[in-house]
Amino acid sequence: MKQFIPAWYDPKNWWNSTTQPFYIKRKVTEFDDMISLISMHQKNNSKFNTIILNYHPMLRLFLHRHGLYEMSYWSLFDDIQGVEQMSPQAVDYRDLGWPEETEFIYTPFQVIAITSETTYSKLYFSQEGYLFEMETYKGKLLQVKYLFDDRGFISSIEKFQSSGLPSYKEYLDIHGHTIMIQNLITQKVEISHDFYSQFEKIEYSSIEEIINEKLSQYYLKHIEHNDKVIVAADQHHNDMINEVFDLKNLCFSVFTQRNRTLDESILQSISQAQYCIVDTLENEQHIKNFIKNHDEVHHFSLMRITPFDAQTLPNVSSQLYETNIGVWIDSLNEEKLKELVNLLIQYSVERENIRLHLLTRKDVADIPEWLSYKIENANEQLNKDGEQLSLEVRDILETEIEEIEYIKLVFVPFEEHLMKEISQLRLIIDLGKEPDLYLQISSISVGIPQINRLKTDYVDHKLNGLIINDMSELITAMDFYLLNLKNWNYSLAHAIKLSEKFSSSKIITQLNHLIEGENDGT
Numbered sequence: 001m002k003q004f005i006p007a008w009y010d011p012k013n014w015w016n017s018t019t020q021p022f023y024i025k026r027k028v029t030e031f032d033d034m035i036s037l038i039s040m041h042q043k044n045n046s047k048f049n050t051i052i053l054n055y056h057p058m059l060r061l062f063l064h065r066h067g068l069y070e071m072s073y074w075s076l077f078d079d080i081q082g083v084e085q086m087s088p089q090a091v092d093y094r095d096l097g098w099p100e101e102t103e104f105i106y107t108p109f110q111v112i113a114i115t116s117e118t119t120y121s122k123l124y125f126s127q128e129g130y131l132f133e134m135e136t137y138k139g140k141l142l143q144v145k146y147l148f149d150d151r152g153f154i155s156s157i158e159k160f161q162s163s164g165l166p167s168y169k170e171y172l173d174i175h176g177h178t179i180m181i182q183n184l185i186t187q188k189v190e191i192s193h194d195f196y197s198q199f200e201k202i203e204y205s206s207i208e209e210i211i212n213e214k215l216s217q218y219y220l221k222h223i224e225h226n227d228k229v230i231v232a233a234d235q236h237h238n239d240m241i242n243e244v245f246d247l248k249n250l251c252f253s254v255f256t257q258r259n260r261t262l263d264e265s266i267l268q269s270i271s272q273a274q275y276c277i278v279d280t281l282e283n284e285q286h287i288k289n290f291i292k293n294h295d296e297v298h299h300f301s302l303m304r305i306t307p308f309d310a311q312t313l314p315n316v317s318s319q320l321y322e323t324n325i326g327v328w329i330d331s332l333n334e335e336k337l338k339e340l341v342n343l344l345i346q347y348s349v350e351r352e353n354i355r356l357h358l359l360t361r362k363d364v365a366d367i368p369e370w371l372s373y374k375i376e377n378a379n380e381q382l383n384k385d386g387e388q389l390s391l392e393v394r395d396i397l398e399t400e401i402e403e404i405e406y407i408k409l410v411f412v413p414f415e416e417h418l419m420k421e422i423s424q425l426r427l428i429i430d431l432g433k434e435p436d437l438y439l440q441i442s443s444i445s446v447g448i449p450q451i452n453r454l455k456t457d458y459v460d461h462k463l464n465g466l467i468i469n470d471m472s473e474l475i476t477a478m479d480f481y482l483l484n485l486k487n488w489n490y491s492l493a494h495a496i497k498l499s500e501k502f503s504s505s506k507i508i509t510q511l512n513h514l515i516e517g518e519n520d521g522t
Contacts (some may be wrong), residue, residue, distance in 0.1 A: 001224065002046070002048040002049075002228050003223065003227050003229045004038055004048060004051070004229075004230050005050075005230070005232065006032070006034035006035070006038075006052070007034070007233075007258060008030070008032075008052075008062070009054055010054070015053070015054045015055055015208065016054065016055055017054075017056060017058070017147060018056070018062075019056075019132050021124040021126070021133075022125055022127040022129075023109045026414075028257075029257070029413060030062070030066070030414075031066070031414065031415050032232070032257065033232065033255040033258075033279065034253070035066050036307045036308050036309070037230065037507075039066070040504035040507060042070070042071055043504050044504055046508060048072070049073065050072065051076070051218070052078075053211055053215065053237060054077070055077045056075065057077075057132070057148065057150065057156070058132055058149075059075060060087075060150045060151070061088060061128050061150050064128075065127075074218060076211060076215060076218070077171075079218070080179060080180070081155070081172065082173045082179075083149070087151070088130070088151060088152075089152035090129070090130045090131065090150075090152070091152055091153075092131075093113075093131050098113060099116070102114065110122050110124055111125075121137070122134070132147065132148050132150070133145065133146065133147055133148065134146040134148070141160070142160050143159070144157060144159055144160070145159075153172075153176070154176065155171070156169055156170060156171050157170045157172065158170075158184070165185075166185075167184060167185065168185075177192070177194065179191070180210075187207070188206070189203070190202065190203050191204075199213070201213075211240070215244050216244050219244050219245060225249075228249050228251060229251065230251045230253060230277075230511075231251065231253065232252075232258065233276075235265065235266050235269075242269060242273065247272055247273055247274060248274045248299075249274065251274065251276065252269075252275070252276045252277075254270065254277070254283050255279050256279055256282075256283060259283070262283065262287070262290075267286070267287065271287075271290065271291065271297045274515075275300075275301045275303075276302050277302075277303050277307075279304070280434055280437060281304070282433075282434050283304075284302065288302065301514060305507055305511065306457075306502055307437075307507075308437065308438055308441040308502075309441070309502060309503055309507055310445050310498060310499040310501075310502040310503060311445045311499065312447075312496065312499050313419070313445045314423060314446070315423055315446040315447055315448060316423055316424055317425055317426040322353045323353050323355065323426050324424050324425045324426055325344070325354065325356055325357065325426060325429065325478070325482075326357050326359050326410075326421070326422060326427065327340070327356060327358050327359060327428075327429045328359050328360075328428070328432065331433060331434070331436065332431065340429075340474075341358075341371070341374060345374075345382075347475060347478065348378075348382060348407065349385070351482075355405070355407070355408075356406065356407040357408060357410045357421065357425065358371075358375075358407065358409050358410065359410050359418070360409060360410070360411060360412070363411075363413075364409075364411065372409075375408065378406065378407050379405060382406040382407075383404055419442060419445075422439075422442050425448055426448060426481075427448060427451070427478065428448055428449070428451070429450075429474070430451070430452055431452065431468075434456075435454060435456060435458075440452075440459070443464075444458060444495045444498045444499055445495075446495075447491070447492040447496065448491070448495070449464055449465045449466070449487075449488065450465035451466050451474065452466075452467055452468075453468060453469070460494060462487075463490060464494040464495045466481075
């Protein structure tokens with residue numbers, strides 16, 4: 001059986017809860033290779049289990065958000081807190097035993113409970129509407145923070161010093177008993193007397209030491225000798241997993257959005273395992289170069305597979321009057337982006353009904369001023385040039401002609417935003433050093449051609465896309481698909497074939513071939 005170990009971690013303290021209030025906009029998507037691979041196995045009824053190492057009191061809601069609620073998992077902190085896999089149950093904040101004189105104030109972001117002239121509490125809710133955190137104040141000083149489990153109980157209590165800095169944190173069981181206390185200054189953890197029997201020691205130097213102990217116990221009791229363990233490559237847990245698990249059964253998954261840089265330490269930890277899967281050509285080359293320069297790395301199997309599966313999804317671009325062209329801008333430096341934008345604006349001037357959608361995962365605050373200014377000026381000029389109605393027609397219509405957004409920035413921070421946008425596009429342009437992987441798979445799914453500079457497994461030249469050498473070939477490449485319906489239809493037909501090639505079942509077969517061997521079945 002496969003065991004998946006994801007890295008759904010807090011960037012500051014990896015073992016800590018990642019839940020945030022609903023009004024805080026996430027800048028980094030939750031969706032990753034592990035969510036995708038687990039979803040594929042669930043979709044194909046392949047038997048697997050997931051091991052959750054970090055403290056995640058809102059885990060059930062996280063899984064539900066990504067369609068994984070029914071999956072089998074073992075949560076290390078659930079094990080510590082003695083909680084079984086129960087259904088979520090929202091806590092009603094009105095039932096928390098407030099003093100009679102409590103006054104509730106409702107804001108768009110939180111509920112504030114005023115309990116006296118000097119004390120009050122702030123209540124925070126998740127995007128699903130569950131109460132997940134409550135802070136109590138005296139004057140302006142934070143006193144206590146309560147974290148709630150999505151199954152309806154207080155999971156931990158964090159207490160603060162008079163200076164406002166965190167002092168210690170108590171982890172509770174479902175009945176409200178303190179299991180262990182973490183000193184948030186020294187990071188040492190003390191086990192409560194009533195729970196000595198559940199731990200090997202009564203004091204630990206850190207939470208990581210407890211995680212290591214509990215994971216080792218789980219491994220000895222529940223992991224079969226032939227279980228294959230697929231691990232999200234992450235510097236926070238790689239060494240621990242190498243220490244606990246049998247290296248010949250380990251497969252690390254390198255994912256660009258998580259593994260922004262592959263430094264010496266993470267490459268060293270990955271190479272201790274038997275297998276590794278990577279998502280991009282660049283990452284594959286990094287690891288190959290490392291192996292080549294390290295003679296001590298033996299019996300290491302590397303395979304590049306897409307962590308995302310292609311599906312057949314609708315595309316409505318042929319039903320639209322305008323021709324929407326998607327342009328991925330995140331992978332271009334300023335010089336290349338300026339050159340590309342100027343070229344595309346000129347293309348819009350020379351051809352009718354072209355609309356340019358500049359796609360980005362970045363936040364609006366991270367967009368350079370020159371680009372916003374360029375877009376504004378281009379739209380103003382294109383609207384001025386496009387005014388063809390006479391004053392008499394305007395008088396008949398008795399209305400002003402609505403301004404057209406010929407070129408616009410489209411923010412697609414999360415996968416659902418990208419899929420919604422891409423369903424209206426006629427063509428995708430991604431001229432980065434290496435095309436965005438999720439964008440390429442999405443383009444196959446909706447059947448639209450792609451223009452890239454680097455040849456990958458996801459574009460067959462002159463079929464579902466074109467590979468160009470430099471920017472000077474872009475106009476001809478765009479005309480190839482926009483002026484000739486036959487070429488566009490060929491692209492659609494070929495994309496349907498590629499959807500089968502990169503389907504979830506085929507990806508699982510590839511993975512099984514790597515970690516189980518050719519004759520071991522899928």
